[in-house]
Amino acid sequence: MSxxxxxxxxxxxxxxxxxxxxxxxxxxATIIYAVRGGLSAAQxxxxxxxxxxxxxxxxxxxxxxxxxxGIGFRTIAIExxxxxxRAAGALALAIALALVALGxxxxxxxxxxx
Numbered sequence: 407m408s409x410x411x412x413x414x415x416x417x418x419x420x421x422x423x424x425x426x427x428x429x430x431x432x433x434x435a436t437i438i439y440a441v442r443g444g445l446s447a448a449q450x451x452x453x454x455x456x457x458x459x460x461x462x463x464x465x466x467x468x469x470x471x472x473x474x475x476g477i478g479f480r481t482i483a484i485e486x487x488x489x490x491x492r493a494a495g496a497l498a499l500a501i502a503l504a505l506v507a508l509g510x511x512x513x514x515x516x517x518x519x520x
Contacts (some may be wrong), residue, residue, distance in 0.1 A: 407491045415477050422474035429467040454516050461517030468509030476502030 407415075440450050454460045480498035483489045489497065 407495070415480070419474055419477045422470045422477075425466070425470040426474060429463070429470060432463070433467070451516065451519075455519045457517055461513055464513045464516065465510060468506060468513060472502045472505040472509065475505055 445453075476498045479501050480494045483494035483497055484491060487494070
Protein backbone atom coordinates (compact mmCIF):
# COMPACT_ATOMS: atom_id res chain seq x y z
CA MET A 407 0.00 0.00 0.00
CA SER A 408 1.18 3.51 -0.73
CA UNK A 409 2.28 5.92 1.96
CA UNK A 410 -0.86 7.95 1.24
CA UNK A 411 -3.05 4.88 1.77
CA UNK A 412 -1.28 4.07 5.03
CA UNK A 413 -1.80 7.66 6.19
CA UNK A 414 -5.52 7.40 5.38
CA UNK A 415 -5.81 4.19 7.40
CA UNK A 416 -3.97 5.84 10.29
CA UNK A 417 -6.39 8.78 10.15
CA UNK A 418 -9.45 6.52 9.99
CA UNK A 419 -8.26 4.57 13.00
CA UNK A 420 -7.80 7.78 15.01
CA UNK A 421 -11.20 9.14 13.94
CA UNK A 422 -12.97 5.90 14.85
CA UNK A 423 -11.12 5.87 18.19
CA UNK A 424 -12.61 9.28 18.99
CA UNK A 425 -16.10 8.07 18.07
CA UNK A 426 -15.62 4.89 20.09
CA UNK A 427 -14.62 6.92 23.15
CA UNK A 428 -17.89 8.84 22.86
CA UNK A 429 -19.96 5.68 22.28
CA UNK A 430 -18.38 3.89 25.25
CA UNK A 431 -19.00 6.86 27.57
CA UNK A 432 -22.66 7.08 26.55
CA UNK A 433 -23.06 3.31 26.84
CA UNK A 434 -21.50 3.19 30.32
CA ALA A 435 -23.47 6.22 31.52
CA THR A 436 -26.66 4.55 30.32
CA ILE A 437 -25.78 1.31 32.11
CA ILE A 438 -25.04 3.15 35.35
CA TYR A 439 -28.28 5.13 35.05
CA ALA A 440 -30.31 1.98 34.40
CA VAL A 441 -28.72 -0.07 37.19
CA ARG A 442 -29.01 2.72 39.75
CA GLY A 443 -32.62 3.17 38.70
CA GLY A 444 -33.24 -0.48 39.53
CA LEU A 445 -34.18 -1.49 36.00
CA SER A 446 -34.07 -5.16 35.10
CA ALA A 447 -32.77 -6.49 31.78
CA ALA A 448 -36.35 -7.03 30.63
CA GLN A 449 -37.27 -3.44 31.50
CA UNK A 450 -34.23 -2.11 29.65
CA UNK A 451 -35.08 -4.15 26.56
CA UNK A 452 -38.66 -2.94 26.82
CA UNK A 453 -37.40 0.62 26.57
CA UNK A 454 -34.98 0.00 23.71
CA UNK A 455 -37.30 -2.08 21.51
CA UNK A 456 -38.64 -0.02 18.65
CA UNK A 457 -36.29 2.88 19.38
CA UNK A 458 -34.82 4.24 16.18
CA UNK A 459 -32.49 6.44 18.22
CA UNK A 460 -30.92 3.58 20.19
CA UNK A 461 -30.82 1.41 17.08
CA UNK A 462 -28.96 4.12 15.14
CA UNK A 463 -26.63 4.79 18.08
CA UNK A 464 -25.61 1.16 18.44
CA UNK A 465 -25.40 0.64 14.66
CA UNK A 466 -22.95 3.55 14.45
CA UNK A 467 -21.08 2.03 17.41
CA UNK A 468 -20.84 -1.28 15.50
CA UNK A 469 -19.54 0.36 12.31
CA UNK A 470 -16.94 2.40 14.21
CA UNK A 471 -15.75 -0.68 16.09
CA UNK A 472 -15.57 -2.75 12.89
CA UNK A 473 -13.52 -0.13 11.02
CA UNK A 474 -11.25 0.47 14.02
CA UNK A 475 -10.75 -3.23 14.71
CA GLY A 476 -10.25 -4.11 11.06
CA ILE A 477 -7.51 -1.54 10.63
CA GLY A 478 -5.87 -2.63 13.87
CA PHE A 479 -6.02 -6.27 12.87
CA ARG A 480 -4.42 -5.43 9.50
CA THR A 481 -1.50 -3.82 11.31
CA ILE A 482 -1.12 -6.82 13.62
CA ALA A 483 -1.30 -9.22 10.67
CA ILE A 484 1.49 -7.35 8.89
CA GLU A 485 3.73 -6.93 11.94
CA UNK A 486 3.20 -10.19 13.85
CA UNK A 487 1.92 -12.67 11.28
CA UNK A 488 4.26 -11.30 8.60
CA UNK A 489 1.48 -11.20 6.00
CA UNK A 490 1.90 -9.05 2.94
CA UNK A 491 -0.12 -5.84 2.88
CA ARG A 492 -2.67 -7.15 0.36
CA ALA A 493 -3.28 -10.43 2.21
CA ALA A 494 -3.49 -8.65 5.56
CA GLY A 495 -5.96 -6.17 4.07
CA ALA A 496 -8.16 -8.96 2.71
CA LEU A 497 -8.15 -10.79 6.04
CA ALA A 498 -8.84 -7.57 7.93
CA LEU A 499 -11.75 -6.77 5.61
CA ALA A 500 -13.23 -10.23 6.21
CA ILE A 501 -12.94 -9.73 9.97
CA ALA A 502 -14.45 -6.23 9.78
CA LEU A 503 -17.39 -7.53 7.74
CA ALA A 504 -17.94 -10.35 10.24
CA LEU A 505 -17.92 -7.79 13.06
CA VAL A 506 -20.50 -5.69 11.21
CA ALA A 507 -22.74 -8.72 10.59
CA LEU A 508 -22.57 -9.94 14.18
CA GLY A 509 -22.87 -6.45 15.64
CA UNK A 510 -25.90 -5.50 13.55
CA UNK A 511 -27.52 -8.80 14.51
CA UNK A 512 -27.10 -7.82 18.17
CA UNK A 513 -28.44 -4.32 17.47
CA UNK A 514 -31.48 -5.80 15.77
CA UNK A 515 -32.12 -8.04 18.78
CA UNK A 516 -32.00 -5.07 21.15
CA UNK A 517 -33.68 -2.39 19.07
CA UNK A 518 -36.12 -4.43 16.99
CA UNK A 519 -36.65 -7.58 19.03
CA UNK A 520 -36.69 -11.32 18.32
